[in-house]
Amino acid sequence: MDLIPAIVQDFESKEVLMLAWMNRNSIKLTSKTGKATYWSRSRSEIWVKGATSGHFQEVKEIKFDCDADAVLLLVKQIGVACHTGEMSCFHNLVNLEN
Template identity: 55%
Template sequence: MTEVDLAFDEQEYLPAVAQDADSGEVLMLAYVTERALERSRETGYAHYYSRSRDELWKKGATSGHTQELSEIRVDCDGDAVLYLVDQTGGACHTGHESCFYRTVDGEAVGEQVFDPDDVY
C-alpha cells in the first residue's frame, strides 16, 4: 500500500496531524490505521480511526466539515503522518477552527466557527 515503511504502534495506530495546507495552522491530532490511510489515499479526503468508537471515520461525515487532502507526508521515523488539508468549516468538534484553540493556562486563543449543538 505505501512506498515507505510505516511504524504503526502495537495497537496498529499511527498519529496523524492535520494541518491547513494554505495557512499552515495545525488543526487537529487523530490516529489512523492502515485502512484509514488507505481510504484517505483512495478518496482524497481525510479518514481517521476512532479509538473510542473503535471504527474508521471520514472527517466531516456527520458535520459536513471535511478535510480534502492536498498531500500526505510521513515523518523521518515513519511513526507519524501529516495530512495537509483544505478544511471546510471547523476542524474541532467543539466548534473551533482548530482543536488547539486554548493555551495551557486556559486562555481561548482560537476562533469558534460553528455551534456544535447545531451539528452533533
C-alpha cells in the same frame, strides 16, 4: 492493528488543526478518496472527518515523518476542524508565566 498519530494542518495557512489516529486501512481510504479518514479509538471504527458535520477535510498532501511512525495531513478544511466549533482543536492557550 497498528495506529499512528495523524497531525492535521491547513494546507494554505499551515495552522495545526487537530490530532487524530490512523491505521493502514484509513491511510489507504484517505489516499483513494481524497477525504481525511481516521480510526476512532473510542468507537473502534473508521470515520470520515465531516461525514456527520459536513466539515470535511480535502487532503492535499500526505507526509510521513523520518521514522514512518507519524503522519502529517495537509488539508483544505471545509468549515471548522474542532467539534467545539473552533477552527483548530488547539485553542486552549497555556499561561507560561506561572
